[in-house]
Amino acid sequence: MPESLDQLFRRAVSRRFGAFKGSITAGTLAAIARYSGLEPRVAAMATDSLVVVDAPPELIGAVLKRLASRGEATATARMSRKMVEEKIGRVTVTYSGRDYVEFHRDIPDASELLKLGAFRAEFNGREIIFEEDCLTCRVSGLREALDVVKDLASALGVALPLSACKRRLELYVWDEPKTHEVIVE
Amino acid sequence: MTKPFVKDAAGHFRNLIAHSLREHEPSHEHILKRLIKPLCEDISRILDEGTAADAKEAAELLSKECMRVS
Numbered sequence: 001m002p003e004s005l006d007q008l009f010r011r012a013v014s015r016r017f018g019a020f021k022g023s024i025t026a027g028t029l030a031a032i033a034r035y036s037g038l039e040p041r042v043a044a045m046a047t048d049s050l051v052v053v054d055a056p057p058e059l060i061g062a063v064l065k066r067l068a069s070r071g072e073a074t075a076t077a078r079m080s081r082k083m084v085e086e087k088i089g090r091v092t093v094t095y096s097g098r099d100y101v102e103f104h105r106d107i108p109d110a111s112e113l114l115k116l117g118a119f120r121a122e123f124n125g126r127e128i129i130f131e132e133d134c135l136t137c138r139v140s141g142l143r144e145a146l147d148v149v150k151d152l153a154s155a156l157g158v159a160l161p162l163s164a165c166k167r168r169l170e171l172y173v174w175d176e177p178k179t180h181e182v183i184v185e
Numbered sequence: 186m187t188k189p190f191v192k193d194a195a196g197h198f199r200n201l202i203a204h205s206l207r208e209h210e211p212s213h214e215h216i217l218k219r220l221i222k223p224l225c226e227d228i229s230r231i232l233d234e235g236t237a238a239d240a241k242e243a244a245e246l247l248s249k250e251c252m253r254v255s
Contacts, residue, residue: 076189097234102189129196131219136200183208
């Protein structure tokens with residue numbers, strides 16, 4: 001929540017209920033932020049088949065590096081071959097259409113493909129879909145998905161109750177107010 | 186052999202479903218820009234560049250994703 005909104009809220013509450021700065025907990029502010037629809041900085045979900053991460057590029061890059069190391073990627077991008085090659089270098093085209101291309105390329109890790117801005121790739125048998133700041137990646141089971149989200153969480157200083165998770169885990173991290181929420185199923 | 190844009194459509198549809206399962210819904214802008222618009226482009230491409238068999242295969246792949254959440 002922006003500082004100005006926080007102050008307005010506190011003022012309104014203090015008039016009505018006599019609450020002062022410090023009497024509204026960070027948890028209450030986080031709840032207000034959530035229910036007012038404030039977008040989290042990071043949202044991640046782990047299931048037995050997918051990892052979904054909506055996050056800034058540096059965090060997405062780290063997730064991709066972990067998930068897909070050196071190998072040959074088959075990827076599609078909604079742009080011409082020329083534009084693809086300007087961004088990531090020479091590729092071997094296997095299909096091309098109107099502002100659309102499918103190509104092969106040997107890459108050090110899948111984060112290389114982030115330069116495209118949006119793509120769908122098959123990399124070492126794994127499907128990865130990326131749109132701007134939204135990454136979805138197939139995994140081979142819940143354990144693998146949880147490991148990915150655990151690494152992401154530790155980079156953000158958040159500890160996860162992994163042993164309690166049997167089906168799905170969701171992590172949301174807000175910057176303003178600085179708070180997070182973990183939902184475990 | 187499944188055409189790449191047919192696989193794209195299935196992937197983007199799966200992505201849309203995955204986001205709908207989240208406890209905190211993404212913003213309308215996120216849904217439109219990252220999930221719906223890519224899928225719309227895939228559907229256009231299937232109509233423009235695909236065959237009737239591609240369209241059928243795309244519908245079958247989307248239907249498989251529907252079955253996972255039904």
